[in-house]
Amino acid sequence: MKRFSNAIARHEQEEADLRQSGVEKALNNRTVKSLPVYKRRAWFFKVMKRVPARRK
Incomplete structure (x- = not known):
């Protein structure tokens, strides 16, 4: 997860954000908790891609 966010963010602070x-x-979405682990990871990476942040 950290490597992925580092790849799409410009700075360390943006990566953390x-x-x-x-x-x-993920914590606000109740359906995520009921998903199998592999689907949770896919969901999480998709959400990280959609977060409006400055990209490299």
């Missing part, structure tokens, strides 16, 4: 907003969205 990207991960934090992804985790925040």
Whole structure:
């Protein structure tokens, strides 16, 4: 997860913000908790891609 956010963010602070907003969205979404682990990971990476952040 950290490598992925590092790949799409410009700076270290943006990377941390990207991960934090992804985790925040995951915690607010109740259906994520019922998904199998492999689908949770896919969902999380998709959310991180969609978070409006400055990209490289």
